[in-house]
Amino acid sequence: MIDLRTDTVTRPTEAMLESMREATFGDDSRDGDPTVMKLERLAAERMGKEAAAFLPSGTMANLVALLAHAQRGGEVLLEQGSHTLNAELGGIAGIAGLFYRGLPGRRGAMDVAALREAVRPTLRNQMGTALICMENTHNRAGGAVLPPAHMQAVYGIARDNGVPVHLDGARIFNAAIAVGCEPGDISRYSDSVCFCVSKGLSAPVGSVLCGSAAFIERARAFRRMVGGNMRQSGPLAAAGIVALETMVARLVEDHQGAKRLAEGLHRIDPSLVDPRDVETNLVRVEVRKSGRRAAQWSADLKEKGILVSPCDAYALRFVTHRHVSAPDVDAALNAFAELWTKS
Numbered sequence: 001m002i003d004l005r006t007d008t009v010t011r012p013t014e015a016m017l018e019s020m021r022e023a024t025f026g027d028d029s030r031d032g033d034p035t036v037m038k039l040e041r042l043a044a045e046r047m048g049k050e051a052a053a054f055l056p057s058g059t060m061a062n063l064v065a066l067l068a069h070a071q072r073g074g075e076v077l078l079e080q081g082s083h084t085l086n087a088e089l090g091g092i093a094g095i096a097g098l099f100y101r102g103l104p105g106r107r108g109a110m111d112v113a114a115l116r117e118a119v120r121p122t123l124r125n126q127m128g129t130a131l132i133c134m135e136n137t138h139n140r141a142g143g144a145v146l147p148p149a150h151m152q153a154v155y156g157i158a159r160d161n162g163v164p165v166h167l168d169g170a171r172i173f174n175a176a177i178a179v180g181c182e183p184g185d186i187s188r189y190s191d192s193v194c195f196c197v198s199k200g201l202s203a204p205v206g207s208v209l210c211g212s213a214a215f216i217e218r219a220r221a222f223r224r225m226v227g228g229n230m231r232q233s234g235p236l237a238a239a240g241i242v243a244l245e246t247m248v249a250r251l252v253e254d255h256q257g258a259k260r261l262a263e264g265l266h267r268i269d270p271s272l273v274d275p276r277d278v279e280t281n282l283v284r285v286e287v288r289k290s291g292r293r294a295a296q297w298s299a300d301l302k303e304k305g306i307l308v309s310p311c312d313a314y315a316l317r318f319v320t321h322r323h324v325s326a327p328d329v330d331a332a333l334n335a336f337a338e339l340w341t342k343s
């Protein structure tokens, strides 16, 4: 099977397994654990923030960020295709008690004019904006990178209005590699940022939330509240450290694989994808022209040994990662081409 469903399927490297065996086993929830603290320091440093907290997942990191930034009943402004609104099962409202407004966007970048109109103070008769969120890279927009100038504009509006900004940087290292900058050059346009070590960076589990020392102190309390304290999480943090120290630069290979895939699909039919839109390791493929739904496509591809995820009724998502080689990409293209000519 060639697994193009997601980059979370990446297995730990030998160096990670070795570091996990040698890790400390302190109780992170009681006295703290030296390996977890090391990962948190490293993460905060990379993101240019004062402090960080290690969490079990990106979903929980976003939830804890919402809880730590915003009071119940406040309004959160996000791009309408964001992962937080579309794939985190409504925790923003159901758990954090926040009202939200999805703003229109282009390739994951919210419309700045719409943001300017939507942001508002709390008055006697209206709830105000409690938080603005961005996502970079943007999952549903096919791994699109937010232009730094866009992030700067959003952050400027937020600051002018005294509103904090959270960045869902689950794949911020992919964004940094694509732009050719440091992740800190991206996270500087946010007050908090979370990223995953469990995706293309290949660690088995974990996300890190970074921000000011006071924010992270609040976040630690909410992490405990939602059940995110992990006790002897040293081995998981150890793998995360190896991920940060050794697995970032190679993400460029995943981006090259995604480009190769997009170019091949474009040759099969230009309606499937525009390779110019593929900036990182996610490829969003529009299969509407075939008349067959994405779920059907994914079932048919599975029979040919290719796993992909439907991401909309008529769109598939192909994700490249460490276990997908150039010949794997070509095999996926051949399988797709056969099915396309039949449709």
Ligand code: TLP
Pocket: 005, 006, 007, 008, 056, 057, 058, 059, 060, 062, 083, 084, 087, 135, 137, 138, 139, 168, 170, 171, 196, 198, 207
């Ligand atoms: N994304 C996953 C799942 O949605 C399936 C994926 O395969 O892409 N923010 C963004 C932008 C994400 O893409 C994800 C995970 C998360 C947050 C949540 O991270 P986890 O899965 O660790 O809770």
